[in-house]
Amino acid sequence: MDQPVTAPAAPADLDDEARLEAWERRSDIPLTVLSAAFLVVYAVQVLATRPGQPAWTALEAVLWLTWAVFVVDYVGRLVCARHRQRFVLANPVDLLIVLAPFFRFLRLLRLIAAVSVLTRVLRDDFRGRVGGYLIVTVSLVSFVAALGVFEAERDAPESSITTFGDALWWVLTTITTVGYGDRYPVTTEGRLVAAALMLAGIAVLGTVTAAIATWFLERVGDEQRAAQPTPADWTAVLTELRTLRNRVEELEATTPSERSPGR
Amino acid sequence: MDQPVTAPAAPADLDDEARLEAWERRSDIPLTVLSAAFLVVYAVQVLATRPGQPAWTALEAVLWLTWAVFVVDYVGRLVCARHRQRFVLANPVDLLIVLAPFFRFLRLLRLIAAVSVLTRVLRDDFRGRVGGYLIVTVSLVSFVAALGVFEAERDAPESSITTFGDALWWVLTTITTVGYGDRYPVTTEGRLVAAALMLAGIAVLGTVTAAIATWFLERVGDEQRAAQPTPADWTAVLTELRTLRNRVEELEATTPSERSPGR
């Protein structure tokens, strides 16, 4: 029976970025561990130390080292890639991270790097389980956003986010798009965190709605499908047709001897 | 005709948690009544008495007794369960309720217990009628949230929610994600109620949207299905095929006597 076959990509294309893929496969686990470590160190630095303290400086050095590893990884991937221009255009976030020291909002960019690696790992772990992925990702993004906005806002004049509890509360009112306005960022860094968080909020709202709609429509679809021919019905028809042909062929096979003169 | 059959779970698995299910079947109605009574007592306590008054203390004792019954129910189910670790992991809300006294926000956790029992009952009662379920659940959650935030906020310094009317108005602006910010909680307890309410708001928005989308798509689907083969068409084809086979078989049955020598 002729089954529709998805044409495989040409082998040349598949091998094309083999070196890049090999690099990424090997660097995947170390980078994930590094990202998690980065976030832990960053959280300790923001929550337990203040700029100027020796501990702050030590942790800052660790964070800079992490950034250096991200740069090494980016350069390694660029070297491995055959289509370098395409690689640069396809990985804008990674480029931003490397260029971070030349921009003003370095620290926030490093946060995006760590979060983007971790959410990619999460997406693979929770394949097909939207609920679990959503809860873990939203928790991670919320915690990191609270750290980021707290660092940016706590010493700003006229700031309304001065404790980590305030930062968590502000994250909640923002990601749900409620936005009371009792707390809001006043620095540019804080507002960039807010922008990322609002976009995350829209994505969360959209995903929740879409998941509920899919669930509703699957139930409706199940009822419709119950009333429609199943693959088993289909097999029954094909079997019936083949049996019928066999009978007719047998019938033909027995008659020629008698009928050949009639031709 | 070979119908596709959903393989039944192995009998061993079905019996596995038979004792747990028997316990839950028997405790279902008493627990529902208890949850409803809990909410009524809680509402009377919050709306009509103040901490320190004898009536408040008496109602508080009743609420503690209710909590004790929830603990007895949890322990009973745990004893009945064969896979105890799985049971503990599958019922995190129930565990939280039992551990409530060891946490600071006991009273709120007990509210969650009562609401979660009642919404489960509602889900069974409104099976398939999304509109009715939504209206009753949202009303229940809104009323309980207003009680919870009113109790947490009314005596807090700098609080903006000081009457039950304010609490109801705040619940409305929060669950619809409008969030004017004229009223907002300032205590941790109040903010936890707000968090639950915002998540409820997102779920409500998602459900309303999904219900409307399903309704739209069903109408589109009805038009498409009208142009597609119906189960009756299918039956017609199968009947036609069987008739045909019978005729050919009759034809064969009548010929062998004449044709056997030709074989």
Added chain:
Amino acid sequence: MDQPVTAPAAPADLDDEARLEAWERRSDIPLTVLSAAFLVVYAVQVLATRPGQPAWTALEAVLWLTWAVFVVDYVGRLVCARHRQRFVLANPVDLLIVLAPFFRFLRLLRLIAAVSVLTRVLRDDFRGRVGGYLIVTVSLVSFVAALGVFEAERDAPESSITTFGDALWWVLTTITTVGYGDRYPVTTEGRLVAAALMLAGIAVLGTVTAAIATWFLERVGDEQRAAQPTPADWTAVLTELRTLRNRVEELEATTPSERSPGR
């Protein structure tokens, strides 16, 4: 060919509420005109007069007369209905309107009456054109809500909605669930208008999303359907099968004369 037939409702049932339907058919157009007139008079009263002025009193009398007509219509329908209890339960909004004078928020209830009649007419006019229906309904609801909140708030102490422009701006920030909080109602009447408006906002958001999703999915569905058997393919199979049966029947019809002795 056996077509699935939707069983028609029993004639007894159809005639059941024939008198009610006749009344509603005859009262439909006058009531629509009356509702529109009510809203115009109400708008003039709110925007151009103040309580205590003679013009205000005159317009108030007109509005009361309109209410009386709504009551007459309700009583008429109740008398015509055969299942009176069911009629009362199925038309809760209409009952509220009739009982309005016994409640405190009479004026708002009359607004709901007028709007609910007009949106029903609009639904019939825009059957299938979601966009047009949405624009006209949202405009109507917004204008009426602005009138209602303006009347309720303009003389309230500490009110932030003191001009009709403010009221329109507040309606916009509320129905889109943005909710800046620069303007918000402080009276119970105003907050009831806000509640209706927020629910309308959620419905609008849901409808817009659902309409876009339906449009997306229809496009996806069109592509899928192009690759699936069409009703014409189906007809081809049935024609083929019938032709085949006719041939076999002819074959049988010609043989019995020769073969009957072989039986």
Added chain:
Amino acid sequence: MDQPVTAPAAPADLDDEARLEAWERRSDIPLTVLSAAFLVVYAVQVLATRPGQPAWTALEAVLWLTWAVFVVDYVGRLVCARHRQRFVLANPVDLLIVLAPFFRFLRLLRLIAAVSVLTRVLRDDFRGRVGGYLIVTVSLVSFVAALGVFEAERDAPESSITTFGDALWWVLTTITTVGYGDRYPVTTEGRLVAAALMLAGIAVLGTVTAAIATWFLERVGDEQRAAQPTPADWTAVLTELRTLRNRVEELEATTPSERSPGR
């Protein structure tokens, strides 16, 4: 095989607006360039000059010239159109732009003109790629709205939007429907920009949700389709039936000579 054929529109109808279409095809690129130039000039005027400065006046003259070109285009299309009344009703935005000088909020209307031309071009460029279209359109709308609200609000008394950074931040809180209320427009012009932005926000939310829902449902649909008869199955049935008929026809062709006497 009888394929369902979509009836082509009558040729008369197709030629009907041939002159209008020819005009629009020729004016498409110049108008797009003009719109882009208009926005650049407007941005320079708002961000770098102040009313009363010579540069402001010079740029204002350029903007008026652009408006004149839009009017010429509108008149040209009206002259080309055969059904003029229908054309006027089908292009309300274009009419508003032409009538702009007679309204008070001229400048905002010209913005709408430029944005509406550019988003139409974008829609054609991003056909089928919802993500890309959304990002570019939302960026364009946000930037133009920030310019518009900044111009309207910066000199208004009690205004809270006094720098372009504030305007961008306000656009973000509005289009995501968060609405903190730390910044909000107080002029009528600014509020009209806000209205456009809120509607854009609802459309964005709806599109994001719909895109995610479509993606979910396509994945669900793929699984269902895998379990359903494919077009190849269908072809197999038809082939089987035709073979069967051929055999029966051959059978018939060989028998008449013997059987004709039996008729």
